[in-house]
Amino acid sequence: GHGAVVGERDYQCHETTGGEAVSKPPERTVAPASPPDRRRALLFLVSILGVPPLLAAIVKSVSTAVVGVPLLTIHDSARAVGELSFRDRHDRQLTLKDFGSAYLLVNIWATWCPPCKREIPSLDSQRAAAKEIGGFDVVAISVDKRSMDQLAAVYGVYGIRNLDIYLGDEEKILRDLRIYGLPTTLLFDKDRREIGRLTGPTAWDSPALIAQLKGLTR
Numbered sequence: 245g246h247g248a249v250v251g252e253r254d255y256q257c258h259e260t261t262g263g264e265a266v267s268k269p270p271e272r273t274v275a276p277a278s279p280p281d282r283r284r285a286l287l288f289l290v291s292i293l294g295v296p297p298l299l300a301a302i303v304k305s306v307s308t309a310v311v312g313v314p315l316l317t318i319h320d321s322a323r324a325v326g327e328l329s330f331r332d333r334h335d336r337q338l339t340l341k342d343f344g345s346a347y348l349l350v351n352i353w354a355t356w357c358p359p360c361k362r363e364i365p366s367l368d369s370q371r372a373a374a375k376e377i378g379g380f381d382v383v384a385i386s387v388d389k390r391s392m393d394q395l396a397a398v399y400g401v402y403g404i405r406n407l408d409i410y411l412g413d414e415e416k417i418l419r420d421l422r423i424y425g426l427p428t429t430l431l432f433d434k435d436r437r438e439i440g441r442l443t444g445p446t447a448w449d450s451p452a453l454i455a456q457l458k459g460l461t462r
Contacts, residue, residue, distance in 0.1 A: 330412035
């Protein structure tokens with residue numbers, strides 16, 4: 245089964261998150277949550293109330309919400325990545341540059357990953373919110389070895405109505421994006437450079453995350 249396969253590979257399925265994975269985990273373990281940080285909590289509140297230009301760069305460093313909802317960790321500088329290639333349900337080959345939105349929130353997931361499946365309904369809601377907010381879009385790329393019809397069936401089970409179906413090569417995507425745990429979600433800027441990342445699941449439809457994305461993509 246897939247569970248045994250994951251244990252043999254150099255990445256894992258995260259129940260919780262503490263930010264970026266910086267090294268390959270030796271075995272399947274649960275990633276610990278980051279301890280609260282008062283300074284970051286204060287800056288997060290500032291970001292919701294409105295950020296003066298001089299504080300904008302500081303606020304972007306916030307990675308954990310005061311309400312306990314994991315947020316994106318924002319990098320000090322944008323990171324170039326290789327050209328990410330994947331297929332849509334019509335078997336067309338796409339890259340991130342094929343999407344018109346200024347920012348892209350890209351979720352890498354798999355159907356054999358329980359936290360991924362628990363998270364994806366909230367990601368579906370986040371895409372609905374993104375359409376109203378504007379400025380960014382949400383793309384969920386499965387790294388399953390399944391057919392598009394099988395993925396569509398999973399979407400049906402979980403009531404996914406807003407996310408489109410995309411399928412990518414597991415080995416290549418995880419290697420090129422330096423992903424060591426699933427789910428992993430990345431935020432890309434208009435030049436398709438990585439500017440933020442979250443390893444592990446979260447509640448994407450939470451007010452805290454919606455506020456963070458509004459602040460980062462406006």
